[in-house]
Amino acid sequence: xxxxxxxxxxxxxxxxxxxxxxxxxxxxxxxxxxxxxxxxxxxxxxxxxxxxxxxxxxxxxxxxxxxxxxxxxxxxxxxxxxxxxxxxxxxxxxxxxxxxxxxxxxxxxxxxxxxxxxxxxxxxxxxxxxxxxxxxxxxxxxxxxxxxxxxxxxxxxxxxxxxxx
Amino acid sequence: xxxxxxxxxxxxxxxxxxxxxxxxxxxxxxxxxxxxxxxxxxxxxxxxxxxxxxxxxxxxxxxxxxxxxxxxxxxxxxxxxxxxxxxxxxxxxxxxxxxxxxxxxxxxxxxxxxxxxxxxxxxxxxxxxxxxxxxxxxxxxxxxxxxxxxxxxxxxxxxxxxxxx
DNA sequence: ACAATACGTCAGCTTTGTTGACACTCCAAG
DNA sequence: CTTGGAGTGTCAACAAAGCTGACGTATTGT
Numbered sequence: 001x002x003x004x005x006x007x008x009x010x011x012x013x014x015x016x017x018x019x020x021x022x023x024x025x026x027x028x029x030x031x032x033x034x035x036x037x038x039x040x041x042x043x044x045x046x047x048x049x050x051x052x053x054x055x056x057x058x059x060x061x062x063x064x065x066x067x068x069x070x071x072x073x074x075x076x077x078x079x080x081x082x083x084x085x086x087x088x089x090x091x092x093x094x095x096x097x098x099x100x101x102x103x104x105x106x107x108x109x110x111x112x113x114x115x116x117x118x119x120x121x122x123x124x125x126x127x128x129x130x131x132x133x134x135x136x137x138x139x140x141x142x143x144x145x146x147x148x149x150x151x152x153x154x155x156x157x158x159x160x161x162x163x164x165x
Numbered sequence: 166x167x168x169x170x171x172x173x174x175x176x177x178x179x180x181x182x183x184x185x186x187x188x189x190x191x192x193x194x195x196x197x198x199x200x201x202x203x204x205x206x207x208x209x210x211x212x213x214x215x216x217x218x219x220x221x222x223x224x225x226x227x228x229x230x231x232x233x234x235x236x237x238x239x240x241x242x243x244x245x246x247x248x249x250x251x252x253x254x255x256x257x258x259x260x261x262x263x264x265x266x267x268x269x270x271x272x273x274x275x276x277x278x279x280x281x282x283x284x285x286x287x288x289x290x291x292x293x294x295x296x297x298x299x300x301x302x303x304x305x306x307x308x309x310x311x312x313x314x315x316x317x318x319x320x321x322x323x324x325x326x327x328x329x330x
Numbered sequence: 331a332c333a334a335t336a337c338g339t340c341a342g343c344t345t346t347g348t349t350g351a352c353a354c355t356c357c358a359a360g
Numbered sequence: 361c362t363t364g365g366a367g368t369g370t371c372a373a374c375a376a377a378g379c380t381g382a383c384g385t386a387t388t389g390t
Contacts, residue, residue, distance in 0.1 A: 013295055013305045018288045019223075020326055021295065021307065024199075026216075027322045028310035030195050030237070032187075046376055051191075058188075064337060072195070077378055079338065101336045101387045109232045123183045129312035130178055130186065133305065140305025142186065142296065144191035147294035157192045161185055211345055227345050229368065240380045244369065266356050 003078045035121035048073075048081045050118055053107065056091060058160060061104040063096070070156055090114060200286035213238075213246045215283055218272065221256060222280045223325060226269040228261070235321055255279060 013018065036050050054064060055070050068078055082105075085091040090111035096102030107115060130138050149157060176182070201215050220235050221227060233243055247270075250256040255276035261267030273278060295303050314322060 010300075012300045013292055015288065016322070016329055017303075018291045018295070019284070020329065021291050021303070022284070022287055023223075023322055023325060024307055024310040025194065025197050025224040027318045028313045029190065030318055031314040032190050065335090073377085073381060075337075076380085080377075083338090096336090099336080099388070101388060103337070121186070122187055123180065125313060126183045126186050127178055127335080129309050130183070132312040133308045135293040136301065137176045137305030137308045138182075138186070139310055140302030141309035142189055143298045143302045144306035146296050148193040148290060149196040150199055153192045153195055157188060160188060164181055164185065213346060217363095217366090223384095238346085239348065239370080241349085241370085245346080264357075266354095266366080268368070 027081065031125065032122070035125055036118045039117055039121060044084070048077070049085060050083050052078065053083060053090065053111060053115050053118065056105045057107050057112065057119075059163070060106050063102045063104060065102075072153075085111070196290065197287070200269050200290055201283045204282055204286060208251070213242070213284070214250060217243065218255070218280050218283065219252060222272050222277065222284075225271050228267045228269060229323045230267075232270065237318075240249060249274070 007035045033047065037047065040046055040050060051071055052067065053069060059066070064075070064078070064082070068075060071078060082091065082093075086093055088110075089108055092111075093103045094106065096104055123161050133141070146154060146157070198212065198244065205211055205215060216236055220232060224231070229240070229243070229247070233240060236243060243320065245254065247258075251258055253275075254273055257271045257273050257276075258268045259271065261269055298306070311319060311322070
């Protein structure tokens, strides 16, 4: 069971295969972010704004602390991004109803419009890649990615996933 | 053929599935870089140093311009990273033999040692993920990632891949 | 009343990216 | 042999986006 030759077909676990997997992740991630980056660079925004917009859209009314946990950045770093988005009228920050210390974050119409532009671009690429591959490959893609996540992030991913109906 | 309901089983192409794919990429990439990041932050290095070290190790004797193309950054940005690596004795820059304008880059023993530490950490995670999934899933993972790359990057990925024995 | 929580902000630092300008070496073509 | 251009390196200046530490305010819960 520990001998890669005797046990089964474990050729996909050779160092060469693993290195190809590493490089595939590197180059694919660049493709993955390329389209939104092109849209964002025309405005005054960057990837950090995209991430904030994505997850606010994903969980409308989310609190600042919750966003902090998902994004894994510091309060100051997020706040800088959030402030510009609020100033620019893309995000609305409402005082919490049950707990007035909290701020519930929402996308405005304008914010939703930008979110659509960004996610459309990303979905087109994802859809093309998924279609080029096929259902079996997509299932494998997802299973490997999920196995690659760290514990806490995987938890958040799964919780977002199940909240997505 | 354009109707997702009638044509075949294209449930994996719904917006919800695509969004899950997008989020999977985001969270998985964070896991993917987490281990090397932990090693690097103890030193004075960052991800940019890792990338340079990786590709110099991958193609010893590569030129600065070649590295520039692969990494997709500016000369100045790469040069800053390269300079510290050379000063610290991890990378050696030799004047080109055929064309003396070029600099051929190599890892020193010390550089190779760091490369091993970094890629070992990354391979452990990749191997665990690959093993958790299985050969079919790994093949799908790779096919989807390759379909997600942009043209020029895919070309470079494939050329690295075929040069890898 | 008091401690803890959620949030915002100020100041300052780091890494990694950018542009623009300039110099040097070398190869190759005229 | 001169000259143009390619490959490389360096300087200055700047921006995005991360970080730490400290502090203030409002609100909540004990």
